[in-house]
Amino acid sequence: MDKTAIIRKIQKHKKQPNLRFRLKKKVETFTDLLFYTLFDIETPVEENMAVLETKFDELVTLACWETDKPCKKVWENYMAQLPGILEKLNLDAEAIVSCDPASLSIEEVYMAYPGFYAIAIYRLAHKLYEKGFPLVPRLMTEYAHRQTGVDINPGAKIGKSFFIDHATGVVIGETAVIKDHVKVYQGVTLGALYVAKNLQRTKRHPTIENNVTIYANATILGGDTVIGENSIIGGNAWVTASVPANSTVFHTPEIKIKTLPNAV
Structure with a gap:
């Protein structure tokens, strides 16, 4: 050619x-x-x-x-x-x-x-x-x-005195609402439960009320999901439903200790 x-x-x-x-x-x-x-x-x-x-x-x-x-x-x-x-x-x-x-x-x-x-x-x-x-x-x-x-x-709509610590990997979606005095750590996602073009004009991302702390790598999804004020979301938590005010949400890892087959 x-x-x-x-x-x-x-x-x-x-x-x-x-x-x-x-x-x-x-x-x-x-x-x-x-x-x-x-x-x-x-x-x-x-x-x-x-x-x-x-x-x-x-x-x-x-x-x-x-x-x-x-x-x-x-x-x-x-x-x-x-x-x-x-x-x-x-x-x-x-x-x-x-x-x-x-x-x-x-x-x-x-x-x-x-x-x-x-x-x-x-x-x-x-x-x-x-x-x-x-x-x-x-x-x-x-x-x-x-x-x-x-x-x-x-x-996204973000209120006063917002703090992102360490920063890397934070994702905040278009319709997320973050109110005042919220602290977010690295790897946090405020995302949508579903990705579809017909949802373009709907609220797809969560609402975070005042004085909430969200620790590293937590994922909070959904437009109807509201994290109540003064709550703490622990690291690696996966949240797809609303959380009342003054709550603590945390992920509990399962720990298994591997031992040698013939160990006494």
């Missing part, structure tokens, strides 16, 4: 006219600049807001290809939300430093804790998700996912 025929076949199968991968890189650049603008003391806020607006316009051009869903005016509203987002993120950082005995300073949390970074990018993406801004919120949280191992869908 000659080169011309091969090129023609490749072009024939490139079926997505709006699939421009440079959008990913532009989202990552926008996300980094936004993070630094909010947190880095040496990054000028006033100057960067103008730069961020220009970069946001580029995202609009690349992501908003459906003409019946205009998103040009989203920036002004989003910019107005940033002080409130920053206030929530500062509470998240304070929750981490007050709960984790390994944290030596609040600055360490902002710069070195992958859980905090994942929460920060989620909160920044969530406001765009609420406005119906296409694709960009998911690209933002996937950027954080790639860097931290934490997969938070931008559609």
